[in-house]
Amino acid sequence: MRKRKSRGHEEVELNVTAMLDMAFQLLAFFVLTFKPSPVEGQLSLRMPVAQPITKVEAGQKAGSDQNNLNPAQGLNTLVITALANPDGEIKQLAVGDSSMGTPEALSRKLAEVLGDPTFGFDQVVIQVDSRLRYERLMEVIDVCTRQKLPSGEQLSKLSFVELPAQ
Amino acid sequence: MSASVHGGASAEPNLTPILDMVFQLITFFMLVVNFKAAAMDLDLKLPVVGSARPVDTQGETDLLILNINAEGKVRVYGQVVDDVSAYIATEAQASLLSAQVKNPGLKYGDEIPSTVVIRADRSIPFSLLNGVISTCQKHGFHRFALKAMNKTEE
Numbered sequence: 001m002r003k004r005k006s007r008g009h010e011e012v013e014l015n016v017t018a019m020l021d022m023a024f025q026l027l028a029f030f031v032l033t034f035k036p037s038p039v040e041g042q043l044s045l046r047m048p049v050a051q052p053i054t055k056v057e058a059g060q061k062a063g064s065d066q067n068n069l070n071p072a073q074g075l076n077t078l079v080i081t082a083l084a085n086p087d088g089e090i091k092q093l094a095v096g097d098s099s100m101g102t103p104e105a106l107s108r109k110l111a112e113v114l115g116d117p118t119f120g121f122d123q124v125v126i127q128v129d130s131r132l133r134y135e136r137l138m139e140v141i142d143v144c145t146r147q148k149l150p151s152g153e154q155l156s157k158l159s160f161v162e163l164p165a166q
Numbered sequence: 167m168s169a170s171v172h173g174g175a176s177a178e179p180n181l182t183p184i185l186d187m188v189f190q191l192i193t194f195f196m197l198v199v200n201f202k203a204a205a206m207d208l209d210l211k212l213p214v215v216g217s218a219r220p221v222d223t224q225g226e227t228d229l230l231i232l233n234i235n236a237e238g239k240v241r242v243y244g245q246v247v248d249d250v251s252a253y254i255a256t257e258a259q260a261s262l263l264s265a266q267v268k269n270p271g272l273k274y275g276d277e278i279p280s281t282v283v284i285r286a287d288r289s290i291p292f293s294l295l296n297g298v299i300s301t302c303q304k305h306g307f308h309r310f311a312l313k314a315m316n317k318t319e320e
Contacts, residue, residue, distance in 0.1 A: 016181045023188040030195030038318070041218025042283070042311040049303050088291055130293035134286050135213040137295075138314055142215045162296045 043138070043145055050125045050159035053077050075122040078113065080106070082126065082140050083163070088133035093140065107143045117150040127161045210235055213288040215314035228264060228279070230257050230307065234286040238294030251301050258305035278306040285313040 053075055081094040092099055093106045095113060100106055124144070128137060147155045210233060233241040240247045247253045261280040266272050269279075282302050286295055299310070 016185055020181055020185050020188065023185060023192060026192050027188055027195070030192060030199065034195055034198065036198075038214075038315040039218075039220060040212065040313055041215070041220050041316045042313050043215065043218060044281075045310050045312065046308055047299065047303065047310050048308050049300075084292075088289075128292045128296070130291060130296070132292045133288065134290050134292065134295055135288035137292055138213040138215050138288075138312065141312065142217055146217060160292075160296060160299065162293060 043141060044156065045141070045145070046157045048123075048157065048159055050161050051075055051077075051123060076120060078121045078124045080110075080124065080126045080140070080144065081163070082128050082132055082137065084129035084132035084136070084165075086131065086165075088131050088136065090132070090136050090139070091129075103139045103143045106140065107146065110143065110147050114147050114149055114155065120150070123159055124155065124157065125159045125161055127163050129163050129165060131165050210285060211288050212285060213314045214316070214318050216316065218314040218316045228261055229281050229283050229311075230254075230261065230302075231283040231285065232298060234284065234290060234295065234298060236287040236289050238290055238297075240298060250298060254298075254301050254305050254307075258307065262306070274306070276306060277308050279309070280307060281309040281311050282307045283311045283313060 079094075079096060081092075082090060083092040083094075085091040090101075090103070092101065093103070094100070095106065095109045098109060100109060126140065126144070128140075141158070144155055144158060149155055231242065235241060240250045240253070242253070258278060261278045262272065262274060265279050272278075284295075284298070302310070
């Protein structure tokens with residue numbers, strides 16, 4: 001920067017070199033210490049209360065309909081089970097009757113089950129061991145919410161049932 | 167770049183633009199620097215989920231934010247809520263009233279069009295979390311947003 005005084009021929013020169021040096025030092029410091037912080041995100045879910053697997057309508061009662069004229073309607077339910085060990089880590093996962101040990105295997109199984117266009121589910125229920133840590137549960141939920149339904153939608157409607165510690 | 171001639175030839179680069187630019191960069195990095203202690207609730211460690219999406223409220227402003235710490239205590243605005251059920255019931259009533267402005271047919275027991283945002287510590291067992299979720303469901307909340315970090319903090 002240079003200022004030129006109109007009176008006389010004196011010149012005042014501001015030496016910006018030192019300031020620039022300092023500015024570069026500061027810049028280097030901030031560039032080197034820059035670390036993007038993790039972003040807080042979310043998994044959006046619809047979580048209705050889990051319905052009984054057999055849906056009993058009004059007027060239906062066990063033994064009251066000998067001729068089975070008004071049968072109880074069954075709810076097609078995909079049951080995912082997450083069992084935990086005493087430390088709250090995942091001990092076993094299951095989809096229906098088939099068991100697996102890791103969320104990756106669960107993902108493969110779910111993709112296989114949900115990829116079948118002939119089978120529709122009324123609800124997806126996750127049975128969770130009461131000891132399972134939230135961190136591990138989120139891994140299971142993450143696997144589930146990554147799945148696509150035959151309709152092409154993302155699976156986002158889940159119900160939870162708490163299993164007592166075994 | 168300007169050059170002035172004093173007797174002999176001398177070239178003086180004009181450093182003003184570069185200085186301006188450097189100050190801009192410094193300002194940027196100063197603003198994005200991560201003051202962890204100030205920005206984050208240190209005793210609440212959220213789980214890490216790769217697919218956690220950035221918050222998108224889709225224009226919805228009615229959110230019930232519940233922080234659940236490692237002991238399973240619910241905190242709202244930094245205060246521990248002793249009676250969680252009563253608190254959620256009150257919030258459900260308030261959400262219902264505000265939703266009835268848009269939809270007068272809505273009645274108690276219907277699904278409330280509000281989202282419960284759960285920020286829970288990663289170490290809590292499911293039983294404690296499920297207690298809070300069940301209470302919310304009982305009062306008509308069915309939309310949930312489970313908060314998680316998109317990557318591990320170093």
